[in-house]
Amino acid sequence: MSDDLDGDDQSGRDPVSFGSSTPPAEWAMAGVGALLAIVLVTVLVVVGLTTRREPPGFELRVTEVSVVDADTSLVRVDVSNVGGAPAEAVLVEGHRTDDPGPPSRAEVDHLSAGSMASVGLFFTGPRPEPDDLDLRVVGFRHP
Amino acid sequence: MGSDQAQAHELGRGAARAGAGALLLGLPLVMTMEMWELGVVLPPLRLAGLVLLSLPVLVVLVRYLGFRDGKGLGLADHVADALVAFGIGVATSLAAMLVVGVLDGGRTVRELAGLVAIQSVPASMGAAIARSHFVAGTGGDQRQLGGYRYELLLMAVGCALLAFSVAPTAEVVLLAGRVGALQGALVAVASMAGLHAIVYSLGFRGQHRSDAPFWSVFLGYTVVGYVITLAVCLALLWTFGQTDGAGVRLVLVEAVVLAVPGSFGAGAARLVL
Incomplete structure (x- = not known):
């Protein structure tokens, strides 16, 4: 990667000229670039050809229940997209099975196929056990 | 300074120059929210096509605007320059996405590949034309070409x-x-x-x-x-x-x-x- 205006002329040194041949070190860098391109394209093609053409599907799992104050608990829920397509605005809703009141809601902006995100839901009353909760995904948007 | 040292010195300078060009063009897009979404939403085959299409474009760019003096260089030299530009585009895109937090441990392989693909194309274009941006006075000879x-x-x-x-x-x-x-x-x-x-x-x-x-x-x-x-x-x-x-x-x-x-x-x- 020579350039002809690098100031070497002013310092008395001979200007660098590589002629028409690329230095071996640059060929090594070019090899790395070619390898990156091959790996990138291969991964994308394999993923593109093997990804199932299914709609998004969701699994919910309570990972943590913590008491915030005397009357409020925070339930952390992992939301996994086990389907074959991404989803946006995934709306997660949960309510206590012993409480007919309004549900708690949280939204995940984007959930790619095979990915996972965590949301937090607040519940009032005594500390709930995971079995006391009815959790579900009530809707999403196709990207 | 010996010939090998001079070549290594110039190679380092050229790589740094190309990295700066990649950041100049790629960084605004790394910090654009839509690009984060597109990298994981766009069909993988379209992204693969984008990467493949970018390679001949890079060869043309380095031919006329690249980081080396175009005189006396052949097609193989331009292909080498284009591949170096692509590699630098990938490296700078990865580094920039890591620094600003676009990439984290929760990304799937498909998301990682998609994000790198969509971000590295503009970054590698920036690397390919870095000479025109960062080397004062160049281009006078090249602009007569074509x-x-x-x-x-x-x-x-x-x-x-x-x-x-x-x-x-x-x-x-x-x-x-x-x-x-x-x-x-x-x-x-x-x-x-x-x-x-x-x-x-x-x-x-x-x-x-x-x-x-x-x-x-x-x-x-x-x-x-x-x-x-x-x-x-x-x-x-x-x-x-x-x-x-x-x-x-x-x-x-x-x-x-x-x-x-x-x-x-x-x-x-x-x-x-």
Whole structure:
């Protein structure tokens, strides 16, 4: 990667000229670039050809229940997209099975196929056990 | 300084220069939210096609605007330069996405590959044309190469440089939805007038000088340049999924809207490249 205006002329040194041949070190860098391109394209093609053409599907799992104050608990829920397509605005809703009141809601902006995100839901009353909760995904948007 | 040392020194300088060019073009897109979404939403095969298509484009870019003096270099040398530019584009994109937190441990392989693919293409373009940006006084010899075709290539590159950061945004579609047919035609005429004014009428340093009649220059450069601008804009819009599900009229208006910054980039290309 020579350039002809690098100031070497002013310092008395001979200007660098590589002629028409690329230095071996640059060929090594070019090899790395070619390898990156091959790996990138291969991964994308394999993923593109093997990804199932299914709609998004969701699994919910309570990972943590913590008491915030005397009357409020925070339930952390992992939301996994086990389907074959991404989803946006995934709306997660949960309510206590012993409480007919309004549900708690949280939204995940984007959930790619095979990915996972965590949301937090607040519940009032005594500390709930995971079995006391009815959790579900009530809707999403196709990207 | 021995020949090997000089070569290593120049190689290091060139790589640093290319890295700076990659950041100049790629960093604004790394920090654009739509690009994070597009990298994981766009079909993987389209992203693979984008990467494959970018490689010959890089060869052309380094041929005319690359980080080495083009005199005496053959196709193999340009391919080597293009692959180096691509590698530097991938490396800088990865580093930038890690630094700003776009990449984290929760990404799947498909997301990682998609994000790297969509971010590395503009970054590698920036690396490929780094010489024109960062080496003072270069280009005088190269700009004599190719003549008319070289002028048109410059316009396409200048358009892509400016339109790349606007094309993935939702604003293009929103604006296109508000623009009617008559307003769209006026926007197109205004864009062409701006393109013509920037390059051929205003007294900018580096502007085109021609003794040819006005209509010859207008038809041969401005109109053709605007058509190229529209083609580049359409390609970018398709790449970023902005044409998916849209009718022909909306797609055309989207291209006209994106061609507003694109035509200014095309016109200013001779001034900044």
